[in-house]
Amino acid sequence: MSLPERFQNNFLPEEIQFLVENELVKIVPAMDGKTSRSRKENITSKEKRRRKLLEIKRRQREEKQKEIYSDDEDNPYQEKKENNNRTNLDNDNLDLDLEMDELNKEEEEQRETTEYGSFDWSFITTDQNVLRNLSSSIPIEIPLWMAMILKKQRFCRMVTPSWLSVKRLKEYLQFERNNSYKFSALPWSWMVISKIFINQFPEDLPSEDKLSELRSVLQDIREIRMVKVQRGMEILNESHLQLDNLSLLEINEFRPFILTTMTRMKDLHKSSLTQEDLRDKPEERENIYNNDDKVPMDVDDYNMY
Numbered sequence: 001m002s003l004p005e006r007f008q009n010n011f012l013p014e015e016i017q018f019l020v021e022n023e024l025v026k027i028v029p030a031m032d033g034k035t036s037r038s039r040k041e042n043i044t045s046k047e048k049r050r051r052k053l054l055e056i057k058r059r060q061r062e063e064k065q066k067e068i069y070s071d072d073e074d075n076p077y078q079e080k081k082e083n084n085n086r087t088n089l090d091n092d093n094l095d096l097d098l099e100m101d102e103l104n105k106e107e108e109e110q111r112e113t114t115e116y117g118s119f120d121w122s123f124i125t126t127d128q129n130v131l132r133n134l135s136s137s138i139p140i141e142i143p144l145w146m147a148m149i150l151k152k153q154r155f156c157r158m159v160t161p162s163w164l165s166v167k168r169l170k171e172y173l174q175f176e177r178n179n180s181y182k183f184s185a186l187p188w189s190w191m192v193i194s195k196i197f198i199n200q201f202p203e204d205l206p207s208e209d210k211l212s213e214l215r216s217v218l219q220d221i222r223e224i225r226m227v228k229v230q231r232g233m234e235i236l237n238e239s240h241l242q243l244d245n246l247s248l249l250e251i252n253e254f255r256p257f258i259l260t261t262m263t264r265m266k267d268l269h270k271s272s273l274t275q276e277d278l279r280d281k282p283e284e285r286e287n288i289y290n291n292d293d294k295v296p297m298d299v300d301d302y303n304m305y
Contacts, residue, residue, distance in 0.1 A: 020192045020248070021145040026159035029134045029150070144196075151201065158204040163187065164194055166209045169217040176224045181232060183225060183245035191249045194218055229254055 134140060139159055142150075150156040162168065163186065172184040187193065197204070202211060229250065232243050 020189050021143065023144045023189055023193065024141045025144050025147050025161070025193075026139050026141050027147050027150065027156040028139050028159060029136055029156045144193075148196075148200070158197070158201045160197060160205055161187070161193065163190070164197060164214075165206050166213050166217060169214070169221065173217060173221050173224070176221060176228070181228065183228065183243065184221075185245050186221075186247060189248050191218075191222065191247055225250060 147156065147158060151158060163172070172186060175182075175184040198211060198215065205211070205214070225246075229243060229246070
């Protein structure tokens with residue numbers, strides 16, 4: 001029984017997109033979008049009136065202060081009166097400063113509450129599942145497509161996968177170099193996820209990692225794994241090839257060549273069988289799954305970085 005024609009070629013771009021976009025990624029919700037910016041600038045009319053009155057009081061104090069210090073100081077009674085006025089003025093200024101500080105503190109607290117305060121969102125997805133209880137600053141795993149929408153609207157920040165750092169990737173690279181026929185246990189879609197993070201979310205990557213160094217290590221891993229896949233084809237036969245921990249795009253890249261080679265080896269094996277061997281061999285049934293009407297599309301951009 002052979003595979004359907006469609007699956008004897010590459011995955012379609014739509015299939016790759018579907019598989020990758022439904023990968024779970026971790027985000028930290030944050031109220032930092034357009035709505036929050038408008039709310040941070042929103043000050044109630046009561047607070048505006050209060051601030052205006054405080055400014056008027058401050059100007060009156062300044063004018064009074066000018067009058068006190070500009071009077072004639074030769075009169076002793078006038079001097080005593082000025083001292084009392086200065087004391088009262090200093091007390092009033094102190095009260096005014098305290099009141100202004102309190103107002104500024106209240107406004108700052110309001111901005112922080114508006115920007116980082118608790119909120120509760122609910123999303124209805126295309127498969128009618130409801131994603132509830134998105135709370136501010138509490139990490140949650142959601143599908144990649146949803147995370148990209150929230151990130152674009154500035155309602156979350158992405159949490160970089162633990163494997164996507166220079167230090168961790170160098171460990172994977174060392175494993176690849178030390179094992180000629182084994183592949184490191186990178187995620188199924190590591191090539192696509194890493195490219196998305198580097199190109200679209202560079203601000204969420206670890207601050208100590210340089211993008212150039214990150215790209216370089218990823219490219220080194222990719223090239224070594226490509227060589228190892230080609231080396232693994234030395235043990236290919238007509239029915240079996242085991243290469244564990246290959247990623248989605250790596251399988252997609254080598255699938256046509258491997259399946260074509262296995263088919264030809266299978267034909268050669270059949271031609272070497274005798275009539276008696278063919279009689280004893282179970283008859284292969286015709287494949288009932290046929291998707292030949294769908295023409296596969298080529299995905300030729302394999303230089304990820």
